[in-house]
Amino acid sequence: MAPAPNINPPINVGHIDDVQELRKTKPITVPERYVRDMAQRPTLATSSPCSSSAMSIPVIDLSELVEGGEDEVQREVLKLASSCEEWGFFQVINHGIDKELLESIEKVTTEFFMLPLEEKQKYPMAPGTIQGYGHAFVFSEDQKLDWCNMLALGVEPHCIRNPKLWPTNPPEFRETLETYSTSIRKLCQTLLRFIALSLGLNQDRFNEMFGVTVQAVRMNYYPPCSRPDLVLGLSPHSDGSALTVLQQGAAGSSVGLQILKDNIWVPVQPLENALVINIGDTIEVLTNGKYKSVEHRAVTHKEKDRLSIVTFYAPGYEIELGPLPELVDKNHPCMYRRYNHGEYSRHYVTNKLQGKKTLDFAKIQTQVSTN
Numbered sequence: 001m002a003p004a005p006n007i008n009p010p011i012n013v014g015h016i017d018d019v020q021e022l023r024k025t026k027p028i029t030v031p032e033r034y035v036r037d038m039a040q041r042p043t044l045a046t047s048s049p050c051s052s053s054a055m056s057i058p059v060i061d062l063s064e065l066v067e068g069g070e071d072e073v074q075r076e077v078l079k080l081a082s083s084c085e086e087w088g089f090f091q092v093i094n095h096g097i098d099k100e101l102l103e104s105i106e107k108v109t110t111e112f113f114m115l116p117l118e119e120k121q122k123y124p125m126a127p128g129t130i131q132g133y134g135h136a137f138v139f140s141e142d143q144k145l146d147w148c149n150m151l152a153l154g155v156e157p158h159c160i161r162n163p164k165l166w167p168t169n170p171p172e173f174r175e176t177l178e179t180y181s182t183s184i185r186k187l188c189q190t191l192l193r194f195i196a197l198s199l200g201l202n203q204d205r206f207n208e209m210f211g212v213t214v215q216a217v218r219m220n221y222y223p224p225c226s227r228p229d230l231v232l233g234l235s236p237h238s239d240g241s242a243l244t245v246l247q248q249g250a251a252g253s254s255v256g257l258q259i260l261k262d263n264i265w266v267p268v269q270p271l272e273n274a275l276v277i278n279i280g281d282t283i284e285v286l287t288n289g290k291y292k293s294v295e296h297r298a299v300t301h302k303e304k305d306r307l308s309i310v311t312f313y314a315p316g317y318e319i320e321l322g323p324l325p326e327l328v329d330k331n332h333p334c335m336y337r338r339y340n341h342g343e344y345s346r347h348y349v350t351n352k353l354q355g356k357k358t359l360d361f362a363k364i365q366t367q368v369s370t371n
């Protein structure tokens with residue numbers, strides 16, 4: 001009998017160095033697989049002409065939205081609308097999440113990354129999968145690699161969790177992540193209410209349609225790199241989520257996140273106790289492109305390491321998505337097709353990070369006239 005066709009050929013990703021170990025054992029070596037082609041090499045924050053406040057992402061004060069009088073709410077909702085429309089990114093302050101909780105998650109995450117390699121490898125990310133400790137989005141031997149170690153975990157609903165990949169070392173890791181994720185989830189739901197209002201929609205429009213929402217966390221550790229001008233910490237991409245919440249080290253830690261605005265990579269300066277929020281592909285589709293999921297990447301630093309703790313908040317897998325009818329009309333023709341979020345998640349996690357290419361999955365291609 002002829003062998004069954006191989007539907008999922010095994011992925012050969014070749015040898016992948018652990019960048020933290022590389023940094024310890026060969027501090028000035030940058031293997032070829034990490035060296036980017038000229039066009040992809042980063043412009044670094046220190047030499048960037050655009051670190052002035054005119055080129056800083058907006059700051060939203062959540063307490064003004066939640067507790068403010070009518071005027072403050074109106075002003076802040078308008079600011080939220082322009083942040084989402086023009087930047088796709090903002091920092092949120094007075095978000096109501098305890099400083100101690102932010103510090104605790106940073107502490108247990110740092111402790112995890114500082115463990116010996118053999119200990120971290122007890123939670124391995126298998127090639128072609130996206131949960132555990134390792135390199136996600138690597139599918140071939142000749143793909144360039146990110147200068148980053150990553151721990152990614154499904155959090156909600158429980159059926160997407162792989163408990164074997166949730167570290168038991170440090171001992172407080174699991175409980176802290178659980179408490180943190182509950183707070184971040186509430187924050188996402190609050191933000192989605194104000195984002196709906198900012199679009200002139202009923203405040204519960206997104207929360208009601210999202211069903212059993214999916215939440216995942218990705219912890220990124222970027223060791224220093226002797227040649228930050230040659231490598232990327234994280235390849236350019238947009239997030240597949242509805243909203244992403246990013247916690248990065250406070251003022252004084254190195255600047256690593258950059259977002260693409262008007263073809264310029266703009267660095268995001270860490271703000272004490274603030275969280276960085278970005279619009280994901282799902283909100284871009286639902287708003288028919290009014291709010292865009294903006295391409296971003298991370299760069300590394302010659303002497304400083306950096307940690308980011310990133311939560312992806314998304315609709316349930318069974319939820320059908322497409323532009324909301326309220327946001328489609330003669331002047332705003334429908335730009336995206338309908339699909340279900342499970343399909344998009346599969347598409348997202350089986351493709352390498354490549355700018356906004358993943359969203360081509362949902363775009364309706366406009367005909368180019370040849371006349």
Ligand SMILES: COC(=O)C(/C=C/C1=C(C)CCCC1(C)C)=C/O[C@H]1C=C(C)C(=O)O1
Nearest residue numbers: 130136152153154216240241312314345348
């Ligand atoms: C490394 O992982 C990611 O970058 C990532 C993955 C998230 C997920 C898990 C770690 C567990 C299973 C669910 C999910 C796919 C969300 C990014 O998440 C983005 C991509 C999609 C799609 C999304 O909703 O968030």
Ligand SMILES: O=C(O)CCC(=O)C(=O)O
Nearest residue numbers: 218220256257298308310
């Ligand atoms: O580390 C960062 O600043 C970027 C992280 C990020 O974009 C992600 O994990 O999706």
Ligand SMILES: [Fe+2]
Nearest residue numbers: 237238239296
């Ligand atoms: Fe991202």
